Amino acid sequence: MNVRTRFAPSPTGDVHIGNIRAAIFNWLYARHTGGAFLLRVEDTDRARSTDEACRRLLEVMEWLGLTPDEEPLYQSTRQSAHLEAAEQLLQNGHAYRADKGDTGQGEAVLFRMPGRDFSFHDDVKGDLRKAAADMKDFVIARANGTPVFHLANVVDDIAMGVTHVVRGDDHVENTFRHLALYEALGAAPPRFAHLPMIVNAQGKPYSKRDGDAFVGEFREKGYLPDALFNYLALLGWSPGDDREVMSRDELVAAFTLERVQASAAQVDLRKLEWMNGEYMRALPEAEREALYRDALERAGLWSGAFSEEYFRDVCALMQERVKLAPLFPEQAGFFFTEDFAFDEKAVRKRLLKEGGLDALRQMRDALGAIDSFTPETTEAALRQRAETLGLGAGALVHPVRVAVSGLPGGPGLFEMLAVLGKERVLARIDRALSRFADPVTEG
């Protein structure tokens, strides 16, 4: 039997991290078994399902590489099939019309539960059972003639040939009803696997109020799709060995429903960030540069006044230090503008305190005296001067760093100076000197 899994979201706004995780597990399982991953857009709630929401859903899935193997099925196009099924159930006595009296719109179609216990083997949670007494008949078609979720869901899963329903924990109770529906419809039920919930950093179920809950937001913040995918795959599942950073192929090869955790998992943004850093560093140079360039453009720092070579030199210096591409302008913006901000604390600590400005003057002199500006020459000049003054190298390094970058940390100073070039370095030192030596500014 060929495995067919599906992701069946209702496009009512942004895609939630918990939902997309379900999609990831479905995709992974289909790939692992050589089966097909399908998408069914449950857009029957027209009031909430907008074209915009659908578009965003598809875009996000594409971004994560969750491409369906067949054309998506839009549930709104299936109404007649759903209603036919309801009619069939009415005919053979599995359903009946009744007015539950809560809409004032007349009779709805209710499914008649067979009055016996239902049980199934959940591939994640094990054997589950529900007593007949704990289940009631339920509406499958409204008085206004539209089909209800349970009916539509089952009819479409049958039509799509879905063999494995892998979905959120919140659907376990529905499964018993669905099982009865499959039976009444004369169809063999698929296997079921219910995924544990994902909870937020406070340990509470995600709500719309939680920031950081939408896939689109992760994208905007600069998380790489492979990193997010990898991280999410590890929430509620593990390969059983000590691997954490895993390629798509490795994840596919290792993924089984059997290894899915039964308990809820909490999102840890710091671990996600770490993982993103891993993926950033592993990126091919050109891709990383493209991300940096994009971030610079957004920050309005990409002027075209700099050569390709210069830009690439900067990237090379920054690659180990930027965990999220959008942070690049913040950390490396000073390479691209003379109008960079000074970190207040750094200025206080490195320039305004004990001999900071003197050190700067010394370095202005030392650096002004050399012609070629390479990491070697600038380092030699600095160390020489430090020795002459009887100071540690750090006493000269830090003030220069702050003067030319405005920041307390960053790439190696000498590499930085070489990339910046003598002219700009001296100009920046001069400007820092006049700006911070001014007694008005001082103290």
Added chain:
RNA sequence: GACCCCAUCGUCUAGCCAGGCCUAGGACACCAGGUUUUCAUCCUGGUAACACGGGUUCGAAUCCCGUUGGGGUCGCCA
């Protein structure tokens, strides 16, 4: 409230189904040290968990029962 599910370091987890190899392993985070001019990276070390109580057994994180705590579901929403 009823029904159902879950329970290992702060977090994600390995181990549990097939009880001894577990003085419970890994990762993130954190702390200390090393490397580095700084930050990041990298290396070394460390703190830290089987929710509780019974039982079964020669032996329990692993099996059973209960307690507690958490979660889900009880719509003519999906």
